[in-house]
Amino acid sequence: MLTLVTGGAASGKSEYAERLTTACDEPRVYIATMQPFDAESVARIEKHRAARAGRGFSTIERYHDLKGLRLPYRANAVLLECMSNLAANELFGEGSEGGDTVRAILDGVDALCAQARDVVIVSNELFSDGEIYEPETLRYLDVLSEINRAVAQHAQCVVEVVCGIPVIHKNEGEKAG
Numbered sequence: 001m002l003t004l005v006t007g008g009a010a011s012g013k014s015e016y017a018e019r020l021t022t023a024c025d026e027p028r029v030y031i032a033t034m035q036p037f038d039a040e041s042v043a044r045i046e047k048h049r050a051a052r053a054g055r056g057f058s059t060i061e062r063y064h065d066l067k068g069l070r071l072p073y074r075a076n077a078v079l080l081e082c083m084s085n086l087a088a089n090e091l092f093g094e095g096s097e098g099g100d101t102v103r104a105i106l107d108g109v110d111a112l113c114a115q116a117r118d119v120v121i122v123s124n125e126l127f128s129d130g131e132i133y134e135p136e137t138l139r140y141l142d143v144l145s146e147i148n149r150a151v152a153q154h155a156q157c158v159v160e161v162v163c164g165i166p167v168i169h170k171n172e173g174e175k176a177g
Helices: 013-022 039-052 083-092 098-115 135-154
Strands: 002-007 028-032 057-061 075-081 116-124 157-162 165-171
Touching (some): 013 039, 013 075, 013 116, 013 157, 028 039, 039 057, 075 083, 075 098, 083 116, 098 116, 116 135
Parallel strands (some): 028 057, 028 075, 075 116
16 A cells, blocks of 8 residues: 655654554565755754664665665565655755656656555655745756655555644545554
């Protein structure tokens, strides 16, 4: 089952996605996509590691080329944290996909779904602030929105977390927490 969990910054989406994933039997895999560029990102990574400590996750750091990832075993559950970082890495990072970011990431999601019974993907809601952005940022937002729409269409469950409250937009499966 594929589940997409979205929400704004500090909405509680990561905690909710972790609860969904830990409700699944082990083995569980956490795919971390945030690159440790600065002190702030290192602190956020450490916060997430501490939150999932002792919860039965094996962590794989994967900053790009999701399609090329082969899990060391068939997982019952995979948590991808988060699509927003992966999209930025694929668009702008070293070893990035560049021009065909959307297809590369969606192929990677398909590859994950083929390797695990349950896949939970976390992504940010970045589209409603009304700000005017530079062209590169607008390109990123376009790519992320296209990915989020495609994953939501394919997913059996789509949840938006608002102030720590899950709002279920789509639920064709049995898990919605």
